[in-house]
Amino acid sequence: MTNTPPAMPSDSDSLDPQDWQGLxxxxxxxxxxxxxxxAGLRDRPVWQPMPAELRAELKTPLPHAAGSLADTYGDFQRLVQPYIAGNIHPRFMGWVQGGGNPVGVLAEMLAATLNANLGGRDHAPIEVERE
Structure with a gap:
């Protein structure tokens, strides 16, 4: 990646990044x-097993210090993304569950940004859920 990873805040009272542009x-x-x-799913296998050495990396103790978001994303790309169940693949045949799609990615991003609690109160996301 060519981007400089966003710095985490030094102020423990805030989860805001110090570098919004980097984020x-x-x-x-x-x-x-x-x-x-x-877009490239058709060119990949529907499923592939996770190698034992990579699986072992996920069983190491969690870090105690803050790390780089870019490094964490790199770990995601290397350790998680290639070894999914395959349900978003066009040739997937199996369980009754939805397949991922690009519009769903954007919808989940919007929902995650709002982080709506649908257990009560008076706000628009509850009306959307009811609909």
């Missing part, structure tokens, strides 16, 4: 990467 650039890169991944 924006990395977010755009992630979105582009996911669309590229989905």
């Amino acid at each position: 924006r650039a990395l977010g755009h890169q992630m979105l582009d990467d996911m669309f590229d991944f989905m």
Whole structure:
């Protein structure tokens, strides 16, 4: 990746990034990467087993210090993304569950940004859920 990873805040009272532009650039890169991944699904196997050495990496202790979001995203791309169940693949045949799609990616991004609690209160996302 060519982008400088966004710095995490030094102020423990805030989860805001110190570098909004860096976060924006990395977010755009992630979105582009996911669309590229989905566009190229037909050229990939429907499923592939996760190698034991990579599986072992996921069983190591969690870090105690803050790390780079870009590094974490790199781990996602290397350790998680290639080894999914395959339900978003066009040749997937199996369980009754929805397949991922690019519009769904954007909808999930919007929903995650709002982080709506649908357990009560008076706000628009509850009306959307009721609909």
